[in-house]
Amino acid sequence: MRGRWRPPRAIRYVWGMDIVVLTTIVAFLFLLIGAAEPLAARLRLPYSVILAALGILIGAGALFFLRTELTDALNPVAEAILALPIRSNVFLYVFLPTLLFQVTLGVNLRRMLDDWVPILVLAVVAVVVATLSVGYALNWASALPLAVCLLIGAIVSTTDPSAVVGIFRSISAPRRLARIIEGESLLNDAAAIALFGLFMGFVMLGVPDPALGDALARFPVLIAGGAVTGWLAARLAVWLMALFGRYELAQISVSVALPYLAYIGAEQSVGASGVIAVVAAGLTLNLTGPGRLPPAAWANLREVWDLLAHWAGALIFILAALLIPRLLEEVRIGDFALIAVVTLAAIAARVVILFGLLPMLSLIRLSPVVERPYRVAILWGGLRGAVTLALALAVTESVRVPVEVKRLVGILATGFTLFTLIVQGTTLRWVIARLGLDRLSPIDQALSNQVIAVALQTVREDVAKTTENYELTHDIVRSEAKRFGERLDGAVKAAEENAEILDRDRVALGLIALAGAERDAILARIKDRTMSASLAEPILSEVDRLIEGARTGGRLGYQRAAKASLGYGRTFRAAVFLHNRVRLSRPLARMTADRFEILLSQRLILRDLGGFIDGRIRRIHGRRVAELLQELLARRCEAVETALEGLRLQYPGYAEELERRFIRRTALRLEEREYDAMREDGLIGAELHTVLMQDIARRRAACEERPKLDLAVEKAELVRCFPVFADLDEAALKRLTRALVTRYADAGERVVRKDSLPRSVCFIASGAVELESAGQTWRLGRGEMFGQMAILMQKPRRAEIRAIVPSTLLVLDEARFRRLLDRSPALQAAVRASAEKRGIAPEALAPAGLNAA
Known part of the structure; x- marks a missing residue:
């Protein structure tokens, strides 16, 4: 007889609970989530510490009421709380993908790539160092096998820096520093869980001393498999979301399914890291989503994920904290010594990274300088939380792990987590106050006083007009005016006492405000849909660089960032290489079209910033600073216009199409x-x-739909613009267009080496080059050519040629050039003129037959 189907144990576990009781508990948990945030603000404690404390109190209370004989009325509630299906898989498969995916949607990937060295150091290197430090320290202090000790090290190495990030934001810490900590929180869970999986396998197989090199060799495989899986899942999800078009709720639903399918697919099907798959999927959607979805749909999708992550983060802390009383039930006196070993080893590992490796990387300019007070705050803010408890819970649930190992893993992980939450979490704000990070700098304080004085003066004028319009009682007006005047006098006095702000500091603050206004203008254009949302992120990234450049380097830092924003980055140069060497033009066409649109948008936005300088900055910083900012803004406008004009010369007509759009x-x-x-x-x-x-x-x-930039069509247009080809008929022009090869040269790039053999002639479509030979220098610009003399004289090149600005060259090989020269009088005349300009005698060109022609 076939047996009746029975639901899995986890499902029976929930179904066996009274649905009314379960619903009440869930509702009560959400009530606690709502009350925890204002409570944390009132007590000036990290939000995660309050959530953990509430969870511990609930778990301890449930155990107390269930075991005490004082009352049995609350036993059903206590049993329901202790019977909640809290398993490690719930944390790892339900909550963790939500948290990681939301973070990836909010990060500025392009800016994070600027700081990839310190982020990887904190997120990966620090995790490995902490794992090894804790593992070998425990192995020395206890009789545990090395594999178990390294497993515990991996469990406690993952940090939850959300507390220190929140405090950094509240005290207006440098954005770059907060971004580094956010990048650490994004990747360190992945590194720690990957190491946990490796050592957990050794423990379950009973391998006491694993080969560390073999274990770490498998690490890149887990990372690469997860990254590919997440990327493929995200590309499929973006395709589906674009297919659904105007159905916004359907698009959001697809985004909700994406991280879970990526996580499960990587873990169960590929055998790779599910955490890395979620991170890769989120970053891919972050990069491609804004360009494929309407701005309103993308904004709503982000808001939905913010809410989901808030709930998931709060629930994971409360539910994990519920387990702490049970995990500590079997604690022994000797365990406290091991908890101290774990704590000291983990802190020591973080000290080595923060005060040893990071300063070394800063010296060789691979990492931004992180000031000592901030490093101390990062050290003390390395709290552990739900992920650590979830990994420890996974060990205690395994039937293939020895009982004593499970007991020690649960106690050590829980004890260390409690230390970070109770000791570090409750004193973090005090440490930051002692470091002076919660106070304004003298410059910011002086500026604050001056801003308040200007604002109060404006308010007094507006209040006076309001009282006149409404004909208020004169006695009331006088009393309030006196009261308000006293505050204004105090603000003016404070501003005068701090009038020693240097002009360079005023300029830096004015540039920061100017860049902030530029950012607001960009966001307004995105909201109005007059700017592509897909290009908003790179433009906003450049504005962030302007702000940080002005904050750290003042006027020079701002100018360097502005100059870099118009340069060609590594990605663009890679696209140029693919076009020049592999004849793969699609990446270059797309990036050039993006550059066109970005420059057009920048030109329009910069022209509107002059009013902000005169209307706002002049009142706070004075006329001299305002005039200097106007001058800097004018230079930026000129540089953008120059770059845009260079693109117009390269691609006639395309800029006009974008302007019409x-x-x-x-x-x-x-x-x-x-x-x-x-x-x-x-x-x-x-x-x-x-x-x-x-x-x-x-x-x-x-x-x-953006107009397509066809490099082949644009090349034909360029060829028609050259005077030397004016006498060619249409058929000859087509043949010449097919023969010419487009080459792009960045500013400073060497186009021709001295003494190299002549094999081609270059026609300058846009830009300019510099020829240097025998101590003499010539400059050639648009419409001119070079390389023809070496071919005609049949001698090695005597000049070295470099591009002095980004240039587009049309290259023609020697055989085709000679054939073209034979039948083009215009080209022959251009060659003679070039020879005369360089002082080359006509008879020197006789070997080519040009003199006779």
């Missing part, structure tokens, strides 16, 4: 505003307004 976008936005105003005024009904909005959405979708 911008005008169409602006017109659609203005039309949408008019319909909204008519709807609010009651001039049109809701049904007509909906129809009009649908029509605008349809036209906007068509307008979002």
